[in-house]
Amino acid sequence: MTRRSLIRAGAGTTLLGVPLVLVALYGGLIAEPAGKRVVVSFLIALLLVVAIQTFSGNSGIVSFGHVAFMGVGAYAGALLTIPPATKASALPQLPQALLDVQLGLLPAVAVATIVTAVVAALVGLVLTRMEPYAMAMATIGVLVIFFVLFEAGKDVTRGTGGLYGIPSNVTLTVACVAAIATILVARLFRESSWGIKLRASRQDALAAEALGADVVRLRLGAWILSGALMGAGGALWAQYNLAFGPKQFFFTQTFDLLAMLVIGGMTTVSGAVAGAALITAATQLLRRLEGGFAIGGVEIAGMAGMTSILVAVLILVSLRARPEGLLGTRELDERIAIPTPWRRKRP
Amino acid sequence: MPGPMLAAIGFEEAGQQVINALSSGSTYALLALGLAMVFSIMGLVNFAHGELVTVAAYTIYLLNGVVPFGVQIAAGLAAGALVAVLMERVAFRRLRGASFVTMLFATLALSVIVQNLFLGLVSPRQRGVDIPAFFDGYVELGPFTVAALQLYTGVVCAIALVALTIFMRRSLLGLSMRAAAQDFQVARLMGIRANRVIASAFAISGLLAAIAAVFIVARRGTVEPAMGFTPVLKAFIASVIGGLGSLPGAVLGGFILAAVEVGLDATLPTGALEYRDAFALLIVIVILYFRPRGILGSKEEIV
Numbered sequence: 303m304t305r306r307s308l309i310r311a312g313a314g315t316t317l318l319g320v321p322l323v324l325v326a327l328y329g330g331l332i333a334e335p336a337g338k339r340v341v342v343s344f345l346i347a348l349l350l351v352v353a354i355q356t357f358s359g360n361s362g363i364v365s366f367g368h369v370a371f372m373g374v375g376a377y378a379g380a381l382l383t384i385p386p387a388t389k390a391s392a393l394p395q396l397p398q399a400l401l402d403v404q405l406g407l408l409p410a411v412a413v414a415t416i417v418t419a420v421v422a423a424l425v426g427l428v429l430t431r432m433e434p435y436a437m438a439m440a441t442i443g444v445l446v447i448f449f450v451l452f453e454a455g456k457d458v459t460r461g462t463g464g465l466y467g468i469p470s471n472v473t474l475t476v477a478c479v480a481a482i483a484t485i486l487v488a489r490l491f492r493e494s495s496w497g498i499k500l501r502a503s504r505q506d507a508l509a510a511e512a513l514g515a516d517v518v519r520l521r522l523g524a525w526i527l528s529g530a531l532m533g534a535g536g537a538l539w540a541q542y543n544l545a546f547g548p549k550q551f552f553f554t555q556t557f558d559l560l561a562m563l564v565i566g567g568m569t570t571v572s573g574a575v576a577g578a579a580l581i582t583a584a585t586q587l588l589r590r591l592e593g594g595f596a597i598g599g600v601e602i603a604g605m606a607g608m609t610s611i612l613v614a615v616l617i618l619v620s621l622r623a624r625p626e627g628l629l630g631t632r633e634l635d636e637r638i639a640i641p642t643p644w645r646r647k648r649p
Numbered sequence: 650m651p652g653p654m655l656a657a658i659g660f661e662e663a664g665q666q667v668i669n670a671l672s673s674g675s676t677y678a679l680l681a682l683g684l685a686m687v688f689s690i691m692g693l694v695n696f697a698h699g700e701l702v703t704v705a706a707y708t709i710y711l712l713n714g715v716v717p718f719g720v721q722i723a724a725g726l727a728a729g730a731l732v733a734v735l736m737e738r739v740a741f742r743r744l745r746g747a748s749f750v751t752m753l754f755a756t757l758a759l760s761v762i763v764q765n766l767f768l769g770l771v772s773p774r775q776r777g778v779d780i781p782a783f784f785d786g787y788v789e790l791g792p793f794t795v796a797a798l799q800l801y802t803g804v805v806c807a808i809a810l811v812a813l814t815i816f817m818r819r820s821l822l823g824l825s826m827r828a829a830a831q832d833f834q835v836a837r838l839m840g841i842r843a844n845r846v847i848a849s850a851f852a853i854s855g856l857l858a859a860i861a862a863v864f865i866v867a868r869r870g871t872v873e874p875a876m877g878f879t880p881v882l883k884a885f886i887a888s889v890i891g892g893l894g895s896l897p898g899a900v901l902g903g904f905i906l907a908a909v910e911v912g913l914d915a916t917l918p919t920g921a922l923e924y925r926d927a928f929a930l931l932i933v934i935v936i937l938y939f940r941p942r943g944i945l946g947s948k949e950e951i952v
Contacts, residue, residue, distance in 0.1 A: 364750050428938065436941035439889050443930040443937075446882075454923035553878070557757055564754050606773065607765030614758040614765075618740055621755050625747045 307493035313635040314489045318575050319482045322348075326478040338474060340586055342542060345477040348578040349484045350535040351562045355574040356488045357528035358563065360497055361521050362504035363434045366556055367425070367444030371418050371529040372536035373452055373551030377459055379414035379537030380468045380546075383407070388467035395457035407471040411537045418533020419526055426525035430518050434507070445556060452548035464547030465540075472542040480538055484531055488571045489633075491527060500524055504569075561613075565620050567627020572634040580628065581613065588612045664793050666911050672799035674907030675806030678900040679861040680884030681891065682813070683854030685899035689830035690850045691745060694893070696756040697736060698858060698884065699877025700763035705729040705859035707767060710778050710872045718781050726859040733855025734848050742844075760877075767874040775871040784867045802864045809860055810900065813853070817896070822849055830894070886933055892946020901945060906933075 322345070329341030354368045381389075381396070382405045389401050405413070425444055429437050452459050459465065491497045500520040503510035507517050540546060558581075566577020588609040620628065680698065687695050705725040712721045740759050744752050786797045817823035822845075828836040829846045837843055865880060866872060883906060891902025909932055913925050921928075936944070 364753075428934070432938055433941040436937040439893075440934045440937050442885075443934045446930050447927045450924055450927035454927075557761070561754065561758070564750060568750070605769040607769040610765045611762050611769075614761040617758040618755055621747070621751050621758075622743050625744070625751045 311489035311493045314633050315486045317634045318485050330474050342477045344582045345481040346539050349481045351559050351574045351578045352484050352488045353531035353535050357524045359568050360500045364438050365441045367441035368532050369551050369556045370445050370448035371422055371532035374421050375414045375418045375533030375536030376540035378417045379410050380465045380540045382410040384467045414537035415530050415534040419530035422529025423526045426522050430521040449552050466545040468544045472538050561617055567629040569631045570633045573627045573629040576629050666915055670907045670911040672802050674904035675803050676861050677883050677887045678903030679857045681887040681899035681903045683857040684884055684888045685896050686850045686854050689894040693752045697760040699881030700760050701729050701733050701855045701858035702862040702880055703877040704732045705862035706866045706872045713778050722863055729859025730852045730855040733851040737851040764874045775873040777871050780867050892943025895945045898945035
């Protein structure tokens with residue numbers, strides 16, 4: 303990593319991290335418990351969106367399958383933290399070693415991340431060899447395959463019944479630190495030579511290959527990193543939601559996360575963060591209106607599902623106005639001139 | 650003499666499985682064909698295609714018991730075609746030429762809107778639909794017993810496929826649609842009206858989805874807001890197998906998917922049946938690995 307790219311990554315992370323810390327402070331000091339919940343959920347969603355961005359943004363290949371890795375991380379993390387007594391009654395078929403183990407938050411997330419990275423590597427070995435278009439289609443297959451595994455692997459996942467009894471480990475501080483750390487990892491990867499070559503292959507895969515880039519290997523690396531981040535995010539998500547089932551790792555979740563990414567702008571980390579913030583804010587605002595409201599004295603009756611409808615309309619309008627996403631194709635720090643005294647003057 | 654008897658049972662069972670595959674394959678083919686039509690002309694994978702099934706199904710549900718079943722079906726078909734054209738006009742027209750992902754997301758957003766409209770305005774729960782006795786019962790076809798519904802599905806789909814082929818090969822509109830699918834820009838230079846061709850493609854895809862919807866409703870006997878999801882997912886998989894954008898490919902893919910599903914149903918041990926869809930999609934990934942553009946897909950860059 304050159305000094306210049308380190309500074310870029312640092313500046314970008316600071317620019318995004320400071321507002322996040324402010325939001326977290328608001329959530330911790332001022333907001334009511336419900337508001338605090340929203341802030342934590344927002345930070346975890348943001349982490350997941352940035353994780354997807356690490357692969358899709360740099361390679362230009364949309365993945366519909368990443369939520370499967372979120373699921374792998376969530377199940378792995380949950381199985382390592384649920385108290386043995388609960389596991390013995392809920393999942394008697396588990397191997398003895400898994401039944402007895404109970405880890406704290408950090409080791410559990412670490413193991414979940416490694417497990418997910420291995421799973422992502424196995425999937426990626428096949429997928430990254432495919433053409434971009436075929437790969438995007440195949441990721442839909444990955445999503446469905448893992449959903450079926452989660453639902454049918456009852457001995458480990460309890461099937462549609464879902465897992466419960468996960469200890470509440472994720473606090474506001476944990477979520478905020480994890481989100482900012484993920485942003486830093488994503489930016490470091492983006493600015494690394496690996497990330498730059500991968501972004502070159504996004505622009506023109508043939509040209510990048512002609513210049514000596516091994517595009518398949520670049521994609522595989524980003525895929526594994528992105529999958530591992532997704533696993534970590536999934537583990538944290540589970541330690542905050544405390545109970546979950548296979549349905550939470552299927553198309554609805556995929557649509558929700560990818561919508562944030564596409565609205566904000568897939569090619570940048572800033573876009574991923576902005577998209578997550580915008581959709582969360584819009585959803586919260588609209589949910590208040592779902593019960594019915596009045597405009598200029600006209601009563602408008604509430605309707606179930608109205609929040610989803612209006613968020614979807616917002617997505618449509620935003621895609622029309624800015625097809626490349628709200629933040630376009632440049633990071634926030636790339637829009638601000640950063641003094642560069644270390645650059646040699648041209649002769 | 651157990652040998653010949655077993656063979657006879659084997660033969661009849663195999664025949665029964667073929668009939669099952671043909672019947673569900675023809676529904677997949679109708680839906681996949683609609684997806685392929687729109688994709689071939691404007692490069693858009695319409696994930697709101699399943700909602701056209703839902704619209705047609707709810708039209709039948711809302712008119713259920715009010716008018717004769719034939720009128721319900723006619724209204725359902727009209728609603729499917731009309732809503733498809735409306736979708737294009739309202740949501741997709743402005744996005745023409747946008748990136749593949751942008752357009753895909755527009756269709757996903759639209760599908761969320763339609764689903765939630767039914768959820769909010771009708772009910773989030775399943776609602777029963779009265780299906781005429783005409784659809785029940787069985788027909789003896791040589792050594793096989795075929796459910797009447799399966800027979801109707803197969804026959805109607807076959808008629809629709811033949812009619813569509815004639816339309817696409819003989820009529821001026823059909824020819825212009827095929828020209829537009831080959832090369833949209835050049836077709837426009839030859840004086841083919843873009844809006845008309847695209848609107849027709851959506852209308853036909855809506856009509857095909859509505860035809861499939863009639864059989865889906867007749868089989869389920871209920872409607873619910875998310876009922877379009879599974880059919881469109883299968884149709885999407887079918888058209889990917891056959892080659893997105895290829896009309897014969899969509900039909901072929903529909904039947905291959907149905908054959909794979911029925912084959913897995915018949916051969917997987919009972920304990921593994923829950924994993925059927927995982928196996929089916931694994932096979933799809935293998936096909937994509939070796940034939941990235943699907944079995945009959947074009948060599949052109951799509952994304």
